[in-house]
Amino acid sequence: MLLLGIVAVMALIAAFGVHLGFGSGPDLPAAHAWLVPPVTGSIKVADKTEAHPAGYVxxxxxxxxxxxxxxxxxxxxxxxxxxxxxxxxxxxxxxxxxxxxxxxxxxxxxxxxxxxxxxxxxxxxxxxxxx
CATH class of the missing domain: 3.40.1520.20 (hypothetical protein tt1634)
Structure with missing residues (x-):
């Protein structure tokens, strides 16, 4: 019974490791893509940073x-x-x-x-x- 509990916990960590901070690896985002709903349409981004010109020297x-x-x-x-x-x-x-x-x-x-x-x-x- 204890072994079954450990296996269940490890399966949960493997599935939701990203949210718990345990996940890593290049394939991880693709493996958990189902966790994030798709976004449709377009997004307009307005850059309102007030960076100073690099030439101000x-x-x-x-x-x-x-x-x-x-x-x-x-x-x-x-x-x-x-x-x-x-x-x-x-x-x-x-x-x-x-x-x-x-x-x-x-x-x-x-x-x-x-x-x-x-x-x-x-x-x-x-x-x-x-x-």
Whole structure:
């Protein structure tokens, strides 16, 4: 009787293993296709993600006695803030500003935090860049 109970439990696990977290293998979805009713018609999916363009990049490159700033900046105010951070981290270096104002930036606090962190790390190097 105990053996029959064990076999019955194992059969249930084999049949419903997906729902219990025991199932695996490439044939499992096909074997349990009867558990999911078929869907007819069409489904419209609207992508409303607010991903930032991959091209929104800035960089600071330290070469000799100067630092070159390139890339995108969210606003003129953020450009002035960035230039202030550069002067604070590199008081003795000349600054070549090639920044361009562009839309599509991450949130202001996030962007300024990343820029501040990158400039702080760059300040420990004699030569290099941060992006």
């Amino acid at each position: 800035w960089s600071a490159t330290r070469i000799g006695s100067s630092i070159r700033l390139r890339g995108a900046v969210p606003s003129e105010e953020d450009r002035r803030t960035l230039l202030g951070m550069v002067k604070a981290n590199f008081p003795d270096l000349g600054v070549e500003d090639r920044l361009k104002i562009a839309a599509g930036a991450p949130p202001k606090e996030q962007w300024l935090g990343a820029v501040s962190f990158g400039l702080k790390q760059l300040s420990h190097l004699k030569r290099g860049s941060a992006r």
